[in-house]
Amino acid sequence: MAIDIRLLKHFDAVFRLRSFVKAAEEQSVTQSAITKSIKLLETKLGDVLFDRTTNRVTPTDTGERLIVHARDVIASLHVFEQQSTRVHNIETGCINIGSGPYPLQKLLTKAIYSFSKKHKFVQIIIHTGSPNVLLSKLIARQLDMVISDISKFETMSFFEQISIHTLPVEPLMIVHRKGHPIAQANVTMADMLSYPWALPKSSPHFTRLVSAVTNKDALAFPFPQYLVEVPSACIELVRRSDVLTSVPKSHAIDICQDPNFAMSILPPAFQTNDGIHTLKDKTLGPAAKEFHKHIETTAQNR
Template sequence: MNANQFEGTRQPMVVFAYPAGMDIRQLRYFLAVVEHGSFTRAAAMTGRTQQALSKGIAALEQQLGARLFERGSRGARPTAVGRLLLDHARTADDTLRTFEQRLQELQTGTEGEIRIGTGPTAAGSVVAPAVLALRAAWPRLGVRVTGGVLPELLPALLARELDVVIALDTMLQTDPRLHRDLLVNDEYRIMASASHPLAGRAGLTAADLLDHPWVMGRRLGEVQTQFRQRFTDAGLSPPAQSLESSSLDFVRTLVRDGAYLTLLPTRLVHVELASRQCTRLAVPGFSWERPLVVYTRLGEPQSDPQARLLQALRNAAEQAG
């Protein structure tokens, strides 16, 4: 890139149509309060003290000569002026972030960066193959991957700490600020070791499942609600959930060595199923199909790295399907 081209990339920094002296940090504080609905949560998500964030918002209100938020017991809601500012602030923030990304690419010689949040089911079956394909085609693309469960990853996506989240959708409702793109469907099933007393048995019922210990994943959402409802519908109490873990290695060990039952997506244990270390129990009514979904922020333009990742994810899901 020559000097003239570089100067061209700097133009977004001087075209914001706001009062002189307005600080981009103030706009980002404003956006954080809108996103999180309170000054306390916004301060926590931006890594600032509540005093510093409130001071920045107050300075912005003084410049504009109007209040931006109505503060009440339910948090902070934008006023009419706040709503008017919102779209312009988002545009300014997006423009500056694009400039910052391109400047980093110029200075570091990278081809951009993508920050990925992934649930355990997507991590090995879809995200890892997609990242391998991305890095093969764009070796200078920076990639950061964060693992977790959906209720923890989506707030990070809304807070702009992540660019994309890939996970099984275990919830009934999705935040209207998010866009969902279906990759493939997966199926939750009851899993046991191949040597388990129930393995291979026909005619299993809900009552048979109560004679054995269980270990459950953490925060399974609607799937866990429906799992417990199956027992209630049969006039039974659901299994006592004395063991719960977000660690797949822990769950695998208990299922393999401790004769525990568990409820997992099929893709998460495809290696164990293929090697016959693990088996799916055939219990009528105890299977739930859930979509493996890519989440992005609604209405935002895709960066080049994000567009590349989404295509690689679709290719990986198609090949894995």
């Protein structure tokens, strides 16, 4: 019985996301294509893979048994594709990397630059999105790795399948407009939190740090008042108002090359919490392994 790998990928997406609609969005196909793939797979197997109701998609016992083998096949194919791209010892493969908003701004871009000077034939594709989206893509073998705040994945159901390489920490700084009142001496964290903040969705790590130094009920504004997933948009809000934002020190230094901005120090506990996330049961291709090393080196030299 021959089974198209595409059917297995569609099956895996529905299994993980528990939704035909979300699976179609992730796989960049129509919902009818996903439905057709599942029906064709069920016909080949002679059994139902999902129990479907109006509001729920639940794997059957057959679906639960098949997913393990389906993922093995998908992972093996990915490794084969990576290895087969090596022609005459020149790597011409593709690395798929997921990234949180802050690693992408400085750490990842520097690593890409240094890597590409030595491996100019390797394509690098950067994926952004919510932690849920990035983790789902990692589990589905669509990503080789994710560089993100470690705490963003800690409560997710697939967390036990992830291997984490913790990166060296970097101080977090507050960025504000030049002449902002918090630039004065002896400003406390409570003073800083009396102004509105603009941040990408805060990580549990950052939220815990804020909670440890302030009384949430005493805050003048919701924290953060502005949830903006694009860091550059946060910076524009800072430019035009008394809004504050926080970024790693290396990025803050770059931002403050613009004379309209200045930075202030946060308490010592406020540091980055980033790591490289990979699947425990997935073998990285040669190019991805090498890029992993470049990220580590870049983080150490910040």
